[in-house]
Amino acid sequence: MQRLIVWVLFAMLFGSCSQSGKQEETTAEESQTEQIVKATIQELLAQPADYNGKEVAISGMVTHVCKHGGQKCFVLADDGETQIRIVPAGDIDEFKIDLEGSTVAFKGTFKVLNPVQAEALEADHDSKEHHETEMSHSQAEKADYFIEAVDFKELTQ
Amino acid sequence: MKWRKWNRWIHRELGYLFFGMSIIYGISGIALNHGVARHWNPGIITRSVSYDYNRSITKTDVTREVIEEILEITGEKNSFKQYYFPTSDDLMIYLKGGHINVHMPSGTISVTRVRNRPVFNEVNYLHYNKPKKLWTWFSDLFALGLVLMAISGLFLVKGKKGITGRGGLTTLIGIFIPLIFLAIYLWF
Known part of the structure; x- marks a missing residue:
């Protein structure tokens, strides 16, 4: 059970990390396209x-x-x-x-x-x-x- | 008592070390006070000289030749930058380190030279922490030194003139003065 909780937490952490990574990518893209x-x-x-x-x-x-x-x-x-x-x-x-x-x-x-x-x-x-x-x-x-x-x-x- | 000896040592050594800084911040403090109050400009010196163009001109008369003539009269031929008309009556000629204002209907020429005010320019540069970087830390050290000098100064003298006597009263007056100003101008 404990192991399962650890895996769930790990999966959540990974998920949130990859999501924030995507967000960072999107923001970077947006800032690149933002022009003066x-x-x-x-x-x-x-x-x-x-x-x-x-x-x-x-x-x-x-x-x-x-x-x-x-x-x-x-x-x-x-x-x-x-x-x-x-x-x-x-x-x-x-x-x-x-x-x-x-x-x-x-x-x-x-x-x-x-x-x-x-x-x-x-x-x-x-x-x-x-x-x-x-x-x-x-x-x-x-x-x-x-x-x-x-x-x-x-x-x- | 040994702590008094150390107290005196701290006060004396910090006093020597931060003598220069105290002068810098003291002078620039007065300058900035009056700069903020707009009594004078501590950063720059302006000097104005008037000339007479001896004729009235209008905006349409102003050509490169007219500009050169005015520069010749004022002796500023080598410092010309650009010109424009701030109003329909005024011609502004910008110079390196100043400007010329020509009131066209009267033909009055006013040359204003602007330069940095020596000493004040430098001390204000430091007081405003324009260098940033290491100066930030050294001036922080000075500020901390001031606090230490103030505290150690309270315990330099023993007896009637010390902190437990007249000195204590003077200290309280010194604390109350800024509080009174805060009460008048900020709090109430």
Whole structure:
């Protein structure tokens, strides 16, 4: 009887192991097929919900890097007006001010805040007196969408 | 008593060992305090100089020649990166290590040079644990050393001025001050 229980347990363990192995394989396959979406800033902002949570790659000129710790920077779209906020994530600690005026390619996750998070962001922004005057990136700074960058490369210096 | 001798030894040796670290964390602590409060930027120094372009321009007037002329006036010909128009009245020319803002209707040119603030840039780099790796462990050791120095410091002096006398009262005041701030700003 004891031997039978041991065999049943062994079979269950084996079964669960092979199942998790299959799951791992499937996840690996899925991650392999998951692709980075190359998009322009205008494309992202035209249909933000479509890109929410997706890994994206964008490039453009960095117009401004936050001087207080480099915890965000802003990238200009091809139209010369629209900007998007990029925040550091992964191994990126901060953005250096030297990036201002450089064309940079960023890779990261496009995120759209839900209304509660967006409201909190706006309240936080208002309380911190970021800039005395309205800046060209102010709209992007308060926007409920941004990219959490995990990698970037300067294309021009 | 023998334990007092050891206590004094620990306090003295840790004090010597972590003198440099205490200075680094003390200076950067003040800098970060005021950086967070936005009183000043401890990481960088910005210097602005104004020039006069002597003429009014519009967005459509801006050509490569105009940009080069402005770079010539400001002496920044070798540091040009790119330019764009943040507003319909402003032209922003990016430089290596700064930027030029041209208010086009008035022709006012403002050159801002940005550079890392010496000393503060370095001490903040360490305080923020930017090096990571082995620095994490050494700064942990320093933090532990601070705790040991604080505890051993309580028992350096015996008698009226020691922990059982005036020293104890001062210690209590020092504990209550942050508690009062927490009570005012966080708890209630």
